[in-house]
Amino acid sequence: MKNNKACNINKITALGSVVKVPVNRTRAYNSDTITEIIIRALLIITILLVGYPLYNIVVYSISDPVEVNMGRVIFWPRGINFGGYVRVLKDPAIIRSFFNTIKIMVLGTAINIFLTVPTGYALSRKDLKGNKYILWIYLFTMFFSGGLIPTFLVVQSLGLMDTYLAVVLPGAMSVWNMIVCRTFFKSNLSDEVLESAYIDGAGEIRTFLQIALPLSKTIVALMVFYYSIGHWNGYFNAMIYLSTRSKYPLQLVMRRIHLQSEISEAMTESGDDITNMYQIAGMIRYALVVIAIIFNEIKDMTVGEFREFLLSHDTTGGDIRRISRGLTGEMAAAVAKLMSNMDLVYAAKKINVQGQCNTVIGLPGTLSCRLQPNHPTDSVEGVLSSIREGLSYGAGDAMIGINPVEDSVPNVSRLLNAVYNFIGEWKIPTQHCVLAHIITQMKALEGGARTSLLFQSIAGSEKGNRAFGINVGILKEAMDMALKLGTGTGPNVMYFETGQGSELSSGSHNNADQVVLEARCYGLARQFKPFLVNTVVGFIGPEYLYDSKQVIRASLEDHFMGKLMGVPMGVDACYTNHMKADQNDIENMAVLLAVAGINYFMGLPMGDDIMLNYQSTSFHDIAALRSVTGLRPAPEFEKWLEKMGIMENGRLTKRAGDASLFTG
Amino acid sequence: MFNDTLKYLRRKGALYLFIIPSMVYMVIFKYIPMYGVRIAFMDYLPGMKADRIKWVGMKHFISFWESIYFKRVVFNTLSITVPSLIVGTAIPILLAILFHQSTSKMLKGLGQNLTYLPHFISTVVFVTMINLFLSKEGVINSFLAFMGFEKIQFLAKANLFSSIYVITGVWKSMGWNSIMYYASLTSVNPELYEAASIDGASKMQKIRYIDIPSILPVVIVMLILSTGHLMDLGYERVYLMQNSLNISKSEVISTFVYKRGIVNMKYSFSAAVGLFNSVINLFLLIGANTLARKVSEESLW
Incomplete structure (x- = not known):
């Protein structure tokens, strides 16, 4: 057809x-x-x-890690060796975590089955009165939940933290799996079979155990399979609820090795551990499918080659950020010493490190400013006058930070709250702090004062930090407190100041040179994820940096090293009057740094600090620098400036500089 | 009446014993946390005594709404879940049809077994694999370089994050998710195909007029369920794939809640964000279900 x-x-x-x-x-x-x-x-x-x-x-x-890193393993293995596997089997931490995972799997799956299968069975029975309503109690949780935080708090209040029960109990039954069981029982257990069991005089429990279960081996096996795979693969609950490292399951250990390159954290601790950890990591890397290529990439480089790498046209800022976690201060200082001023500008420009607290600063294309409204008698009205003036010039997006004359809790609290209220009154998207000793600030914070950042000067040696009256423990405690009690939304809530020569001036340099010690400050700083790090480069005096040439060089070194180490950098481009430098020199310095991609400068009324008696960049300098480089304030802050009529399309308006804006 | 109940309980009461353990679990770990979301309306600090509780109304919701993160995390979440929903439903259906229609037993068997495998790869290993393959020296960049293209820093490009997330996600789950569709295809009465063949239908026509209509009900139910979780993007994988370069596009609601809440201990604020999320999900689910009931006969309730 x-x-x-x-x-x-x-x-x-x-x-x-x-x-x-x-x-x-x-x-x-x-x-x-x-x-x-x-x-x-x-x-x-x-x-x-x-x-x-x-x-x-x-x-x-099974290939040689070096070949893998070079991108040469495409189809056939190269340099076959099973070293990775051998290493895995020998590593006590991995073996232990493997057994931890087994424990979690067995415990978790047992609980899962105990809850899921009987529930599915009971709800499959037509003769269970009210089973429709009961079913909805379960179903509802699939569509609405209290969320992570309330669940976390329940686990915490049950006292389960750091136990395996905390890992397995929050997900002790999947409603979905229970429904699967129910459907299975419904379609595979006939009423006749169950009836006959009753007639033989078996109770419900016996019927279930002796009749229903043996007929349902498939579904139980399937459930065991589903749940145990889930436990084997899970890491999140363990990450939240377990704090003792020896209890970590395999996935968490693998995560630390592969994805976090934990080795770089260890570098700050001791030399032997580094090589040891590095070897372990290097070997097990690909057996466990590892990504921490950082060390392999740079371990064989000479300092000269490292410089070439940093300056290479093909090396992006992202590449540098990636390796930066694996760098020690010594390495950063060594390469800085081989670089010319232009090199330092060029390399630093590539690296972008942002800080995020209430606002984000350091975004590409922005230049921020710390408003520094110091006053020789800590007069609140005097401070506020300077703040008003600075804001009217578009300064203050990095933060508003006051160096107090009197380092006492009441005084610091008074200044903090005054600035906090002012910021609140005008809804300014910024952060603030008073640069007293950190202990004073912590006491003020505990006493209810409102601060978004905690500040401290730090040094590059333990002795130097002791001279500042701090240690790592205090800084850690401070950071936790700022996150908990501070008004800063974080995650970066610390503000550190450094400066070449400070260790020498307190005789705590242990015969290391000031560039290395400075770089080590950044190594210390990055542990606490600071919002701002600021090198007060010209404040130290001629014994350490003799003239403007040295100060400018030092500022470029500091800025570069800080960014290389992964901290968000600002520079106090300044000089003191006993140094061979003048206004023009700090202006040169500021232009160079603005080009090098600095996050922020200081902003002072007329560039003259009437409390600390030194010269730095002024509100006008910030405005001029933004104008010549085409850089803008932090975005949220710029929006606010526009709302206030101070700025339009990145340019200051006629109203700029009129502090009376804030008196109305 | 009372005697009847007693009689029933004596005979079948033991059945209730079966559900007691899971009921206790549901109450403690599901319903108490639901009640616990009231901390979203307080300024809650851990260990706070009941008499010191300060109710603050919608403060935390407003501050989330007004913060710059609101738009960012909501947008980022949707920019991942919406494409995931579309691609993640379409590809498994296509795959199921391919398996079902394949005349080569070998290809079908190999294809099915192979595509199921990635489902069992743990998140940690999976993300490591992604990093490895997309790194500068990874296979994909080696291939690009071989073809004479410039290498792409996939993991450093924030704008590529959602594409990478969605595509790799489909890679991992397409085989597993195709099982359900495949199962409903195999349960289609073979007479249908025979009749179609006798009438001379082509293979394409059989796919179009038999395969697709017969899996449509399953597809709709799955779509409703997924829509109810449109704002629910699990933290496990996103969290591992985040880095400082892509964070502007990779911070999603769940990771935001985790970081603010558990890392920074801003419990109330995070609970508010989480509650906001749950409520939106619930509305989406109800909306999708109503819509499905209107346009087709399939719905969840």
């Missing part, structure tokens, strides 16, 4: 609706062949897309 018109087939489908199938009979054979080819082609593509990565991982794990 020759029929070129499409004809229809009417057919009742399993779903009960009528399906109309238009058919083109003569071309059916041809198009079927094409369809078949397409189907096979798509299947082959899918198989390759899924199969290749899986295959590749296996090849990686």
Whole structure:
């Protein structure tokens, strides 16, 4: 029969609706062949897309890590060795975490099954009165939940923190799996079977254990499979609830090794550990599918090669940020010493380190300013006058920070609250702090004073920090307190100041030079994820930095090293009058740093600090620098400036500089 | 009446014993936390005595709404979940049809077994694999370089984050998710295909007029369920894939809640963000279900 018109087939489908199938009979054979080819082609593509990565991982794990890092292992393994696997089997931490995972799996799955299967069974029974309503109690939790925080608080209040029960109990039953069980029981256990059990005199429990369960081995096995895979693969609960490292399950240990390059944290501790950790990491890397390539990339470099790497056209800021976690202060200082001023500007420009507290500063294309409204008698009205003036010039987006004359809790609290209220009154998107000793600030904070950042001067040696009256423990405590009690939303809530030569001036340099010690400050700082780090480069005096040439050089070194180490840098471009420098020198310095991508400068009324008696950058300087470089304030702050009518399209308006804006 | 109940309980009461353990679990770990979300309306600090509780109304919701993060995290979440919903539903359906229609047993068997595998890879290993393959020296960049293109820093480009997340997610779950569709395809009455063949239907026509209509109910139920979780993006994988360079696009609601709440201990604020999220999800679910009921006969309730 020759029929070129499409004809229809009417057919009742399993779903009960009528399906109309238009058919083109003569071309059916041809198009079927094409369809078949397409189907096979798509299947082959899918198989390759899924199969290749899986295959590749296996090849990686038995190849020489160096070859893998060079990107030379594409299809066949190169430099076959099973060292990675041997190392994994020998590493006590991994073995221990493996057994921890087994414990969690066994405990967790047992609880899962104990809750899921009987519930599914009971709810599958038609003779369970009210089972529809009971079912909804379970179903509702699939659609609405209290969320992470309330669950966390429940676990905490049950006293389960740091136990395996905390890891397995919050997910002790999946409602979805329970429904699957229920459906299975419903369709596989006939009423007759159960009836006959009753007639034989078995109770409900016996019926379940002796009749229902043996008939349902498949579903129980499936549940055991689902749940145990879940426990094997999970890491999040363990991460939240476990704090003792020896209890960590395998996934968490792997996460630390692969994804966090924990080794870099260890670097700050002791030398032997580093090599040890490094070797372990290097070996097990690909056996466990590791990514921490950092050390392999730079471990064989000379300092000169490292400089070439930093300055290479092909090296992006992202590349540098990636390796920065693996750098010690000594390495950063060494390479800085081999670089010219232009090199320091060029390399620093590539690196972008942002700080995020109430606002984000250091975004590309921005230049922020710390408003420094110091007053020789800590007069609140005097301080506020300077703040008003600074804001009217667009200064203050990095923070508003006051160096107090009197380092006492009442005085610091008074200043903090005055500034806090002012910021609140005008809804200024910024952060503030008073630069007293950190203990004073902590006491003020505990006493209810409102601060968004905690400040401290730090040194590059333990002795130097002791001279400042601090240690790592105090800083840690301060950071935790600022996160908990401070008004800063974080995650960066610390503000550190450094400066070449400070260790020498307190005789705590241990014969290291000031550039190295400065870089070590940044190593210390980065542990506490600071919002701002500021090198007060010209404040130290001529014994350490003799003239403007040295100060400018030092500022570029500091800025570069800080960014290289991964802290958000600002510079107090300043001088004191006993140094061979003048106004022009700090202006030169500021231009260089603005070009080098600095996060922020100081902003003082007329560039003259009437409390600390030194010269720094003024509100006008900030405005001029932004104008010549085309940089803008932090975005949230710029919006606020626009709202206030101080700035338009990144340019100051006619109203700028009129502090009476804030008196209305 | 009372005697009837007693009689019933004596005979079948033991059945209730079966659900007691899971009921206790539900109350403690699901319903008490639901009650616990009231901290979203307080200035809560851990260990706070009941008499010191300060109720602050909608303060935390407003401060989230007004913060710069609101738009960012909501947008980031949706920029991942919406494409995931679309691609993550379409690809498994396509795959199920391919398996079902394949005449080559070998390709079908290999394809199914292989595509199921990634489902069992743990999140940690999976993210490590992503990093490895997308790194500068990874396979994909080596390939790009070989073809004469510039290498791309995939993991450093914030704008690529959601694409990477969605595509890798589909890679991992397409096989596993196709099982359900495949199962409903195999349960189609074979007579349908026979009848269609006799009437001369082509393979494409069988797919179009038999396969697709027969999995549509499952698809709709799955879509409703997924819509109810549109704002729910699990933290496990996002958290691991975050780095300081992509954070502007990779911070999603769940990771935001985790960081603010558990890391920074701003419990009330985070609980408010979480509650906001749950409520939106609930509305989405109800909305999707109503819509599904209107346009088709399938719905959850």
